[in-house]
Amino acid sequence: MARPEGRGDPTAGASDRDADAGTDESFFAPVKGSLAAIIGLSVLGAVSSVVPFIAIVELARTLLPALSGDAVGAGRVWAVVAVAVIALFVSFGAAFLSGMVSHFADAELQLSLRRRIIRHLQRLPLGWFDARSSGSVRKLVENDVVALHQLVAHTIHDVIFAVTVPLVSLVYLFTVQWQLAVAALVPLVVTAILYPVLMRGGAEKYRQYDEASVRLSGATVEFVHGITVVKRFGQLGRSHRRYREATKSYVEFVGEWTRQTAAMFTLIEIVTSPVVVLVWLLAVGSWLVGIGAAAPIDVLPGLLLGLGLTSPLMKLGSSSQFLRNATKARQSLAAFFALPPVPRPRAPRTPDGRGVAFDEVSFGYDGRHRVLHEIAAVCAPGTVTALVGASGSGKSTLAKLLPRFYDADEGEVAIGGADVREIASAALYRQVGFVFQDVRLLRTSLRDNIRLTRPHATDDEVEAAARAAQIHDRILRFDRGYDAVVGEDANLSGGEAQRVTIARALLADARVIVLDEATAFADPDSEAAIQRALSTLAADRTVLVIAHRLHTIVGADQILVLDGGRIAERGTHAQLVAAGGRFARMWADYQANHARSLPEGVQG
Numbered sequence: 001m002a003r004p005e006g007r008g009d010p011t012a013g014a015s016d017r018d019a020d021a022g023t024d025e026s027f028f029a030p031v032k033g034s035l036a037a038i039i040g041l042s043v044l045g046a047v048s049s050v051v052p053f054i055a056i057v058e059l060a061r062t063l064l065p066a067l068s069g070d071a072v073g074a075g076r077v078w079a080v081v082a083v084a085v086i087a088l089f090v091s092f093g094a095a096f097l098s099g100m101v102s103h104f105a106d107a108e109l110q111l112s113l114r115r116r117i118i119r120h121l122q123r124l125p126l127g128w129f130d131a132r133s134s135g136s137v138r139k140l141v142e143n144d145v146v147a148l149h150q151l152v153a154h155t156i157h158d159v160i161f162a163v164t165v166p167l168v169s170l171v172y173l174f175t176v177q178w179q180l181a182v183a184a185l186v187p188l189v190v191t192a193i194l195y196p197v198l199m200r201g202g203a204e205k206y207r208q209y210d211e212a213s214v215r216l217s218g219a220t221v222e223f224v225h226g227i228t229v230v231k232r233f234g235q236l237g238r239s240h241r242r243y244r245e246a247t248k249s250y251v252e253f254v255g256e257w258t259r260q261t262a263a264m265f266t267l268i269e270i271v272t273s274p275v276v277v278l279v280w281l282l283a284v285g286s287w288l289v290g291i292g293a294a295a296p297i298d299v300l301p302g303l304l305l306g307l308g309l310t311s312p313l314m315k316l317g318s319s320s321q322f323l324r325n326a327t328k329a330r331q332s333l334a335a336f337f338a339l340p341p342v343p344r345p346r347a348p349r350t351p352d353g354r355g356v357a358f359d360e361v362s363f364g365y366d367g368r369h370r371v372l373h374e375i376a377a378v379c380a381p382g383t384v385t386a387l388v389g390a391s392g393s394g395k396s397t398l399a400k401l402l403p404r405f406y407d408a409d410e411g412e413v414a415i416g417g418a419d420v421r422e423i424a425s426a427a428l429y430r431q432v433g434f435v436f437q438d439v440r441l442l443r444t445s446l447r448d449n450i451r452l453t454r455p456h457a458t459d460d461e462v463e464a465a466a467r468a469a470q471i472h473d474r475i476l477r478f479d480r481g482y483d484a485v486v487g488e489d490a491n492l493s494g495g496e497a498q499r500v501t502i503a504r505a506l507l508a509d510a511r512v513i514v515l516d517e518a519t520a521f522a523d524p525d526s527e528a529a530i531q532r533a534l535s536t537l538a539a540d541r542t543v544l545v546i547a548h549r550l551h552t553i554v555g556a557d558q559i560l561v562l563d564g565g566r567i568a569e570r571g572t573h574a575q576l577v578a579a580g581g582r583f584a585r586m587w588a589d590y591q592a593n594h595a596r597s598l599p600e601g602v603q604g
């Protein structure tokens, strides 16, 4: 997978780290001014959107005497019309400006967050990525950032409108006809009483809803991704059943929730619907006029403004859902930014040799259960050290301590005499090359894939590395040769892809190579080519190989046999076989199981 090679400089900008404390304030700091502007413009827009309605009422009041032949003050009429028109323009202008500012602020916030996420990702220990799927990292960069988009670009404006418009309308109504204002309040009060009933247990329901969605998307991904494996092993029925069950339980949950809330929801919709509000206010208004408590003209503001009181309520409902998502996204981003980066050395050291030394190294993933116990070993420059042992004995874990996927809990891992914790990360990643079974190539040309760690390497250097890695001829068979793009016109087998990463390691000239020996690509041609490529790689470097096929390490300078995280035996192949211990038994079993496939010279 060769991850360390593709990483940027994790040692950049000490001051950035301080900015990544992950507080809400620091999230929104880059757009603080814009947020204030959005709030101001939204309030202005909301207030001025009510003014034309008030103007219509005032206009009616001014013009009404004309019906009975009285003189009407033309100046006042024009003044009211002017105020209405100006308010209308101000309202449109404020909405336009607030939309512009919020979308610019949103773009700025997204950019700054994405940059911070990438910076922080670069500084996290490689082990963090090891334990996570690319999907969960993608969720952080994509979904969580997008959830904040809704907040900045839409929700702030919507909430301010939903609160300000009714507030201004009510204040005006109370000043002109308080009884009608009280009547206009009734739908709001009824909704305020019904809404909590509708939302009773809502937090738990939303949690269950999220869970059901996650189960459904998990089952869908498993069904789609695993379809080839599943089909091969005749498990299509079972996997399809899991998918069907997840879909069924999701639909049942949503159905049940809808049934439970439908009546209440419909009731709220009825109470707040414009027709019902209009009829209600007309009835109350007529009654007030009838008993002489109000003049007919005083009913008009109630009708015009009362209607606008309830419509923003529905918007508040959807805004609360966006706020919930944004809050969750903020929490998950804050938790991510709070992850401690790889500690950086105060006075970075440069390794003055190429050997590797493990000095009484102990390590556990969770700080409680030890996976490695007091490992002590020296890998001299220019030698090959093989790590063997049963599955789970700690081979990969030990190898991963070299490029600091994790740091040892006790003891010291050193390269060229320098503790890896004292080597600057960028230098460390240059020193240690990885060739894993789980090869990751980037979706770019083969040439760029090979020169990932030395972007300025010449074409000749790239080709020389590819030749040494036994992949040059294969690359030339693509129509575009080295310019063929991985995943587009360059489709490589697992063994071929691994040879590309070997070429990459050769070009990078890493002095220490950690190699997870391929078991997956064991067809004879591919294996022979990989072996030839590896012997080129091993020359003049310190190689640590995690060995699965024991015949490939017969010639290793030293074999470390791991058992339960301890070195149980060490020596050359001949010494260990002669000792008649654990390795000798492993070798005998291996020979018995692979008798026919072993190359000549390693049988018997």
Ligand SMILES: Nc1ncnc2c1ncn2[C@@H]1O[C@H](COP(=O)(O)OP(=O)(O)OP(=O)(O)O)[C@@H](O)[C@H]1O
Binding pocket: 130, 131, 365, 366, 371, 389, 390, 391, 392, 393, 394, 395, 396, 397, 398
């Ligand atoms: N990221 C991780 N978090 C927690 N425990 C882990 C992690 N990776 C490995 N382990 C545990 O550490 C122990 C050693 O695992 P490791 O992968 O180093 O063994 P291994 O010898 O390389 O096995 P294999 O040959 O199967 O790859 C195992 O018990 C494993 O379950």
